[in-house]
Amino acid sequence: MSPFVVKALQLLLSLSILIVLHELGHFIPAKIFKTRVEKFFLFFDVKFALVKKKIGETVYGIGWLPLGGYVKISGMIDESMDKEQMAQPPQPWEFRSKPAWQRLIIMLGGVTVNIIVGFVIYASILYFYGRDITTVEDLPQGFAVAQEFKELGFEDGDNILKVNGNDFQNVTDINKYLFLRDVSSVTVKRTDGSVETLSIPEDIGEQMFKKGVMVPFQAMRQAVIDTVDPDYPAAAAGFLKDDRIVSVNDTKVEYWHEFQNALLKEAENTLVVSRNGALDTLRVTPNENGVIGINNFGKELQTGGTKLTYGLGESITGGTVYGYNILKDYVKQFKYVFTKEGITQVGGFGAIGNLFPGEWSWLAFWHTTALISIILAFMNVLPIPALDGGHVMFLLYEMVSGRKPNDKFMEYAQMVGFFLLIALVLFANGNDIYRAIFGG
Incomplete structure (x- = not known):
């Protein structure tokens, strides 16, 4: 199975798990507060659904457009833009009839679940796998x-x-x-x-x-190849695993960073490698991205790293602290998105998919899923209409001022937020396509 397919499958599974759990975060408090939930969907069912079944008052289903998921709560201005329902008198089972504090809990439920899921996954990883560090x-x-x-x-x-x-x-x-x-x-x-x-x-x-x-700072590694990527220039040029690079373009090298510094990105390179006690000369030109397709991941480290093990209590504490630091670091680096350099690095589904390895690894899958869960929590709480954070912003305004924004204003805000999100999705995925074609 190709690395692309493996990454795509992991991305689809990860997002499916996180979307369902996020929507459950809205669904459960809505039901606790006796608010009617009309739909619960994984992915969007624009025009039609792949699967759907009505159980009680709720239609559960899977849509065909994998851009997220949703729960449709009665009496709430959301992406469904159900103006007909909102024109009717409020009913006791509707979202708009509930006290502001209940509506706030319902809206914060998805983000809260995403945070908890991230922390629980990290704690589970520490408990079952431990943690590898380098001393x-x-x-x-x-x-x-x-x-x-x-x-x-x-x-x-x-x-x-x-x-x-x-x-x-x-x-x-x-x-x-x-x-x-x-x-x-x-x-x-x-x-x-x-x-x-x-x-x-x-x-x-x-x-x-x-x-x-x-x-x-990169580990000082011997200039020894431990992987040769297929379909890259190095494989075609005859490079093999365990080749030791002796020189690059007549420059003697001993360490991996010296090899990287000596390699020409846009011209043919002459490399001398030591293989089975003999020297061999190979010539290779990097691809359009300046890559030849050989790697050294530091497997020659003296002890292979140090493994830390965790008991149940230690894993819960350690997982929570680790997840909190991930969230804090992500929030801190978010400011770079608004710079000239940062805006070009914004990525869509391609960038998220590349977080997963090209070979299936459950440890890597859960690590990445926990990271995405925490990122989704932060992104969803941003004060943008159409996101949970937008609803929370208006609810806080209502709770502080004592005045509820009128339905017409909320409809316009929802439309603006929706089109803003669509623009961001198109821009982010456009960046992915540009990088795939032109590199960078």
Whole structure:
């Protein structure tokens, strides 16, 4: 099965699970408050549904358009734009007849479920799989450092001991910390054994983003190939797993980052590799994206990393903290969407699908599903009409002012929000198509 199909299946399954659970978050409190739910659909049933069945007062079904899902609650101005119903006198079972605090709970139900689902998945992963980290001992050769960070005093071979004066357990998290956390100092251990503390600029995250240096620290890895991607230039040129790269265009290399720096992105490259004790010369030209299709994922680390195990109580606490940090980091980096560089990186279903691996892995599937669940929670709570956050915004206004926005205003707001969302979906997926065609 092709990697594309595997990714697509994982995306479809993940979104289906999260959409159903999100809508249950609205459905359950609606039923608790005796509010009629007319429809409960996975995907949208524009014109027709693939499957539907009425049970009690609710029609349950699966639509054909996989852009989300919905519950249609009686007496609520939503994407259905049911003006005929809203023109009738309010009924006791309708959403509009319920107290504002009940309506607020119903609207926050989906977001709340998405947050809980993310935390529960992370806790389950810690309990059943544990967590792999990389310590200083696991990285004896230290890090290869981007040139921009050498200007701050870092050197190739540095290892991370402390951040802001605190011991740093998982050293490969340093890139994320620099980009998203408030880091003022980093203490490193040099190749000669000396220890030095370096000051970090306050705006280091913005500098990383603008310069496109998102991974300034990479594990110092031997220039040994551990995977050759099929259908890429390297496979056609004859590269094999376990080849050790000796030189690139007459430049001697020992480590993977040296190979990456020496490789020409838009011309033919001459590489000398060591294979079974003999040297072989291979020539390869990168594809239109500047990629030849060989990788080194650091499998030669001295101990293979350190595995942490968690008891039940530890996994619940650890999963909650981990999920909270994921949410906090996502919120913090959201500001970059509104920059010139960030807007071009907004992605749609293609970008989300690429979060999944090309080979089926339940661990990776649940990791990514938890991440998407937390992202969906944040995106849904944005104060945009047609999203849960838009409804919450108007409900809070009503609760504070004591005045309920009139139905005509809500209809117009819903229409504006709907068209805004459609524009965003088209733009995000357009970015995916552009990147697929032109690279980047």
